[in-house]
Amino acid sequence: MxxxxxxxxxxxxxxxxxxxxxxxxxxxxxxxxxxxxxxxxxxxxxxxxxxxxxxxxxxxxxxxxxxxxxxxxxxxxxxxxxxxxxxxxxxxxxxxxxxxxxxxxxxxxxxxxxxxxxxxxxxxxxxxxxxxxxxxxxxxFHSMDQKLEFYLKRQFDSIQGDKITVTHQEIADDLNSSREVISRLLKKLESSKKIAISRNELTRLSL
Amino acid sequence: MxxxxxxxxxxxxxxxxxxxxxxxxxxxxxxxxxxxxxxxxxxxxxxxxxxxxxxxxxxxxxxxxxxxxxxxxxxxxxxxxxxxxxxxxxxxxxxxxxxxxxxxxxxxxxxxxxxxxxxxxxxxxxxxxxxxxxxxxxxxFHSMDQKLEFYLKRQFDSIQGDKITVTHQEIADDLNSSREVISRLLKKLESSKKIAISRNELTRLSL
DNA sequence: ATACCCGTGTGACTCTAGTCACAGTATACC
DNA sequence: GGTATACTGTGACTAGAGTCACACGGGTAT
Incomplete structure (x- = not known):
């Protein structure tokens, strides 16, 4: 063993x-x-x-x-x-x-x-x-966008990579939120160049 | 000892x-x-x-x-x-x-x-x-009124009595909320006969 | 190719809770 | 008693986030 x-x-x-x-x-x-x-x-x-x-x-x-x-x-x-x-x-x-x-x-x-x-x-x-x-x-202590960032960081760190395969719905479930909210917040993270979004997949840019 | x-x-x-x-x-x-x-x-x-x-x-x-x-x-x-x-x-x-x-x-x-x-x-x-x-x-998982109820139950249980001396501000601090919100929610609990409110003091009725 | 499903994008609405301003009331301390 | 200092009550406003309805687009199966 x-x-x-x-x-x-x-x-x-x-x-x-x-x-x-x-x-x-x-x-x-x-x-x-x-x-x-x-x-x-x-x-x-x-x-x-x-x-x-x-x-x-x-x-x-x-x-x-x-x-x-x-x-x-x-x-x-x-x-x-x-x-x-x-x-x-x-x-x-x-x-x-x-x-x-x-x-x-x-x-x-x-x-x-x-x-x-x-x-x-x-x-x-x-x-x-x-x-x-x-x-x-x-x-x-934190609002949803901060929770989301924290969550994503943990996911990236946990796999020690920059790409996770996950749907917005799954994130929403993990954070006990709703899909629309997560989608919108992800958009904001994308706008600020912190992540890149594609179907079933998120890429870390500067998170 | x-x-x-x-x-x-x-x-x-x-x-x-x-x-x-x-x-x-x-x-x-x-x-x-x-x-x-x-x-x-x-x-x-x-x-x-x-x-x-x-x-x-x-x-x-x-x-x-x-x-x-x-x-x-x-x-x-x-x-x-x-x-x-x-x-x-x-x-x-x-x-x-x-x-x-x-x-x-x-x-x-x-x-x-x-x-x-x-x-x-x-x-x-x-x-x-x-x-x-x-x-x-x-x-x-829970909203503020539920958190408050849970909080109060724990306080009552913890002293094994039906009367705690506490201000609304202290509760708000413990729950990371604000005094006004707690005051309003306490009022609701009073209306539904679950507690009695007096200055610096709360009494458990049916909580 | 067509139909369908899944994931995503978006606007409109609602509700909760936090904030601000201020009024009223009890208690403590001179 | 009178003043200061907590503590509490309340209305109006705001922001965050959950919900609903629906549109869009890319895969997949048949």
């Missing part, structure tokens, strides 16, 4: 343990790793692919939170697993995803005998917490 | 250790336990009093996140402490507060030798994460 490359901070002993108790699972593009109200029996470490996390509103609205990449872990899966609790998040595989499922019954051992593991868990939690706070900033 | 009563899940050995390495600190009403950009050298366990946590916007706006009560810990202080990182949160003592400061250099030992401690840390994080998600729900 390629654990060592993805988690260079783990020592060989920890990696051996993870390889022993963990199980590699595959998710097809578009499938759900996690659904609202579901319980966890494993912590999930992402080995390959990209996962999109949403918050789900009570009447089915969605709100984009953040992406998970390889080398990262689902913070909630680690904790909910520990506590056997559910959550109102949705995690969708937006590419084919390979993940390592570590059963919760090994958490005690991992936590207590592997310092790097608990550092990893805490750091995962902390960084997601911070990311959530940043999202909160956006919705609490 | 009253640690055993506040943290019944901790075993005597853990409590003894906390008593040995921790230091009780006092904060006056209105003082800041934590400021944006500040670094941590301790994990803070609240022994008595109430702490209000805000997110701070870039131009000085505030947004109310949640309260901390006795028996709880500041999630971020535990993690930031671990990582020696700062954060954009403000924590204000709204009553006199007594807290136990546990220096970060004991985190390794606590984590690895005391299962209840790491359960506690993870549970603290998980519950704050969930709380943050709920706040995010409110700002992402």
């Amino acid at each position: 390629e654990l060592h490359a993805l988690f260079p901070q783990f020592d060989p002993e920890l990696i051996a343990l993870l390889e022993k108790v963990g199980q590699v699972v595959d998710f097809e593009e578009g499938s759900m790793l996690m659904r609202s109200g579901q319980y966890f029996k494993n912590s999930m470490l992402i080995l390959d692919g990209r996962v999109k996390l949403y918050r789900e509103g009570n009447d089915g609205e969605e709100f984009f939170l953040y992406h998970l990449e390889k080398g990262q872990a689902c913070a909630l899966s680690m904790i909910c697993a520990t506590k056997n609790e559910s959550s109102a998040l949705k995690a969708k595989a937006i590419t084919h995803v390979k993940a390592l499922a570590v059963p919760i019954q090994h958490m005690d051992e991992l936590m207590q005998h592997h310092r790097q593991w608990y550092y990893f868990v805490l750091e995962t939690y902390r960084s997601r917490f911070e990311e959530l706070l940043e999202v909160l900033d956006q919705v609490a | 009253e640690l055993h009563a506040l943290f019944p899940q901790f075993d005597p050995e853990l409590i003894a250790l906390l008593e040995k390495v921790g230091q009780v600190v006092d904060f006056e009403e209105g003082s800041m336990l934590m400021r944006s950009g500040q670094y941590f050298k301790n994990s803070m366990l609240i022994l008595d009093g109430r702490v209000k946590l805000y997110r701070e916007g870039n131009d000085g706006e505030e947004f109310f996140l949640y309260h901390l009560e006795k028996g709880q810990a500041c999630a971020l202080s535990m993690i930031c402490a671990t990582k020696n990182e700062s954060s954009a949160l403000k924590a204000k003592a709204i009553t006199h507060v007594k807290a136990l400061a546990v220096p970060i250099q004991h985190m390794d030992e606590l984590m690895q030798h005391h299962r209840q401690w790491y359960y506690f840390v993870l549970e603290t994080y998980r519950s704050r994460f969930e709380e943050l998600l709920e706040v995010l729900d409110q700002v992402a």
Whole structure:
């Protein structure tokens, strides 16, 4: 397994343990790793692919939170697993995803005998917490055009490229807005030479 | 110390250790336990009093996140402490507060030798994460009147009473809105017999 | 080629919430 | 008592953003 490359901070002993108790699972593009109200029996470490996390509103609205990449872990899966609790998040595989499922019954051992593991868990939690706070900033303090810019930046950064394939409707959904509003705001971004718009595709110019 | 009563899940050995390495600190009403950009050298366990946590916007706006009560810990202080990182949160003592400061250099030992401690840390994080998600729900999916209702419920619940002393301006600040808007919405809640309004004070009727 | 679907562009309207100006009223402090 | 200082109430205006209706244009399937 390629654990060592993805988690260079783990020592060989920890990696051996993870390889022993963990199980590699595959998710097809578009499938759900996690659904609202579901319980966890494993912590999930992402080995390959990209996962999109949403918050789900009570009447089915969605709100984009953040992406998970390889080398990262689902913070909630680690904790909910520990506590056997559910959550109102949705995690969708937006590419084919390979993940390592570590059963919760090994958490005690991992936590207590592997310092790097608990550092990893805490750091995962902390960084997601911070990311959530940043999202909160956006919705609490900023107007739609600023939210849109922030959103686009995150998308571009996340794929480390300058071209994303997405429809205006999808953006509107992620931002819990409406297609017309997004279209108009995108036009404004295009006028100010920050992006280029084409069908199903946006290109970053100076964002 | 009253640690055993506040943290019944901790075993005597853990409590003894906390008593040995921790230091009780006092904060006056209105003082800041934590400021944006500040670094941590301790994990803070609240022994008595109430702490209000805000997110701070870039131009000085505030947004109310949640309260901390006795028996709880500041999630971020535990993690930031671990990582020696700062954060954009403000924590204000709204009553006199007594807290136990546990220096970060004991985190390794606590984590690895005391299962209840790491359960506690993870549970603290998980519950704050969930709380943050709920706040995010409110700002992402709901209109001001719904946010206000949610806010008021949390305030009433948090003091476990039906009367809070607060001005309309303070609520507006917490919700990043304006006084007039809050006044008008409160009037509506009064008309629908959900609350009673008097100067500096709101009473819950059927909220 | 034609018909259709999907994504996009646009104008008109409505509603929410923020702002401004100012009036009224309770409380505190001399 | 009287003045100053919060706190609250209200109308008028404005801006942002959501909705509705419909037009346009480029692909795709048959």
